[in-house]
Amino acid sequence: MANLPLFRDPWAKREAWRKHPFFSNRAMFASLFPGFGIAVVAFTAYVVADNIYEKTRKSDVSR
Template structure:
């Protein structure tokens, strides 16, 4: 019984959710922009394909 704290917090169970890892600053920052990584990859792929397609079509058609 000597290892128990001298003063016990009656609200400890009610406040325990605040210490959960889901509410840490790292988790909050990681979930700030959900899907941002996928969007960057998709947009980069679109730009690369568009540039390759346009460069191929420009060299094929000579109007002058």
């Protein structure tokens, strides 16, 4: 009996969801901007393709 807590929290089961890993700060930040990684990759690919297209177009116009 000496190692038991003096007071037992009657709401512990109802508050347990707050400690679940789904509600951690890292998980919350990761789901803050869904699709952001894919958008960065797509935008980068667009910019690279546009730059290549413009270089080839400028070289064709100057001939």
